[in-house]
Amino acid sequence: MVFDPQDDAQPGVVPKTQTNILIMIASAVAVAMVWVLLFRLNKWAFSSLEVTVFVTWIFLPAAIRMLAVMACDWVGAIGLFAGALFTNQTDSTSELTEALVLAFLSSTGPLLAFWVCTRWLGLPATLTGLTARQLVVFAVFGALCNAVPHNIYFYFSGHMSSPIAGLVPMFVGDFLGTMVVLYAASLALRFVFKKSANQRV
Numbered sequence: 001m002v003f004d005p006q007d008d009a010q011p012g013v014v015p016k017t018q019t020n021i022l023i024m025i026a027s028a029v030a031v032a033m034v035w036v037l038l039f040r041l042n043k044w045a046f047s048s049l050e051v052t053v054f055v056t057w058i059f060l061p062a063a064i065r066m067l068a069v070m071a072c073d074w075v076g077a078i079g080l081f082a083g084a085l086f087t088n089q090t091d092s093t094s095e096l097t098e099a100l101v102l103a104f105l106s107s108t109g110p111l112l113a114f115w116v117c118t119r120w121l122g123l124p125a126t127l128t129g130l131t132a133r134q135l136v137v138f139a140v141f142g143a144l145c146n147a148v149p150h151n152i153y154f155y156f157s158g159h160m161s162s163p164i165a166g167l168v169p170m171f172v173g174d175f176l177g178t179m180v181v182l183y184a185a186s187l188a189l190r191f192v193f194k195k196s197a198n199q200r201v
Contacts, residue, residue: 031068031079055166062174063181066142069110081107109145143174
């Protein structure tokens with residue numbers, strides 16, 4: 001029997017491919033779980049700030065929108081879609097078609113914002129050299145790319161009397177929600193690093 005190098009190499013390729021698929025699935029599931037967690041936390045903490053069932057002045061899950069896409073690209077968008085679809089279905093006022101549309105808008109808006117910001121700011125896809133100021137730009141564009149299509153849909157579906165009625169509160173809610181989560185994350189990281197430094201002394 002003639003030795004074929006491809007026969008020996010092939011088994012090593014399959015596990016690597018399977019590992020990559022498992023990592024993508026795990027990433028999407030993690031994004032979906034964080035979305036649901038932040039959504040429920042937002043309902044508990046900021047229910048008094050709700051303008052409508054769809055719009056609130058602070059929306060914590062908005063943070064995971066941009067972070068998921070920035071870290072996982074389209075895999076993050078899939079996780080966002082799954083998480084948003086789940087939370088939309090827990091709302092008894094939403095039908096399946098509407099839940100699918102809202103989940104689609106929640107997951108594609110960050111992709112558009114990511115594409116615009118990376119090109120406008122001249123950043124590589126890896127986001128190497130991203131500054132705090134540029135992160136704020138991502139948050140602004142992420143909020144804009146979410147608020148505009150959502151309000152257009154709400155208007156044509158009869159949920160709002162005007163396509164701009166909920167634009168400002170949704171934009172502000174997404175931006176503030178993103179900033180709150182990012183600030184909390186930065187404080188947590190500072191605490192961890194400070195504690196780690198003290199243990200070394």
